[in-house]
Amino acid sequence: MIRGYEIVIAGTEPITADVIAQCPDLKAICRVGIGLDSVDLLEAQRRGIALSFTPDGPSPAVAELTVGLIVDLLRQVTATDRNLRNGSWARYHGRRISESTIGVIGVGRIGGMLINHLVNGFPNVRILANDLPERTGRVAHEAITWVDKETIYRESDVITLHVPLTASTQNLITRSELAMMKPTSHIINTARGGIVNEQDLAAILRDGSIGGAAIDVFEEEPYAGPLCEVMNTVLTCHMGSMTQDCRASMEIEATREAIRFMKGEPFVSPVPESEYELAAQMALL
């Protein structure tokens, strides 16, 4: 579809080396959003294709959705609605955020905003946090206890992931990590499909070995896989960024980047050199 075009304003469609090879006219990719896992960065760099993104756009919407999913899991809202419509009045004894331990893996823009919602809105919440090695310590907050990932798996009532999908975060959460969780605990993925191994998650949820999960992102989207049959999950359609204000600002900003490129002006948000370096390191592994 993009063959013959010089600039593409891109969602999360895969722009692989193969796609790039078929688009010899392509000069710029303006991503609507923050994730770069859909673009072959090294191939784009090799071909001299300029790349912008909108790193701030989706964060507020993803952070708010995550707060909602935490309450949903702790109080079993979606599951109760489903049960009630199936004729079962089952009152669930849940927990409050304010008396829970929330484990946040990834404390960049989104993880940081989430923590602000939680600590300001729900006093006494306990936050355990862990971040990518290259970002550790970037965010300081007296409410955050920095711990290793294993402590997060073992102690959290809800674990929520806010890391990008890279070679080092792919399959970050597999059976062995899930097995460390408490039987009452929940896990949320509003980051990217592939960070949580879906087969392992479905298996451990079917066992009832953990309390539940809320999954907004999938290895293959649209999703129609086995989690659709697993009832102790809340499933949404990659809607983290899908609020009217955030989508509008992201789409307008990506379009402005395209216009800047056409005018020969620099991007306001070029993909930084560090992202290419990371991709190069990963390619070597």
Added chain:
Amino acid sequence: MIRGYEIVIAGTEPITADVIAQCPDLKAICRVGIGLDSVDLLEAQRRGIALSFTPDGPSPAVAELTVGLIVDLLRQVTATDRNLRNGSWARYHGRRISESTIGVIGVGRIGGMLINHLVNGFPNVRILANDLPERTGRVAHEAITWVDKETIYRESDVITLHVPLTASTQNLITRSELAMMKPTSHIINTARGGIVNEQDLAAILRDGSIGGAAIDVFEEEPYAGPLCEVMNTVLTCHMGSMTQDCRASMEIEATREAIRFMKGEPFVSPVPESEYELAAQMALL
């Protein structure tokens, strides 16, 4: 079941004049919770039955659930989960709390806590508030804009109810109030069944004249009525107070009141005189 007993630790079971008449030994009712709509206050008073309640117990749990329901409605979490399991990947463009107007009717303990969650956790949220005439002005907060109810109906993106069920709040929300709402707006009832007229709500939701509703409380519980067939609703099972910490503290406190009564000590939380006066006024109408 309570015939022959002197003290009853009571949930929301109706303790009507008729029930009281059949329990000549009854000397004290210790309510687990805050609502008094289930007890015939004037009959209890006439018969000299002492009455305690746990007004602070459920509030934190109800306020947190309401935050979750606001996000659920604004982002259509439960509806999206249902659609996805039915094979439909439908990404919904929602709204953020921080750019929404939340209308709070009833700013007592629960409404006040809810407002604290919202204004502290989600900066820039706009709060419109209205309270019972006898409570107006009790809570002051710079983030609250006090308005009449009609302004709340017309301007809110989400309306949430936190008033007790009394003769003056029964059927507070009927077709004519719902008709004032914007077609995208939502309404939440975590207070008591009967405050929103269920038939009118089901009808207007079926029309699509408003965006949706989250209903935790019903005129008759367990609920199995027509809202179960209305898909733009989130339905839960009177679970506002159902967190482990709040239920435990409420049940322990009601039991302590019963023990105090047995020992001839005064209640810590007797139902205040103002509640009897209100009931007497209502009986005259």
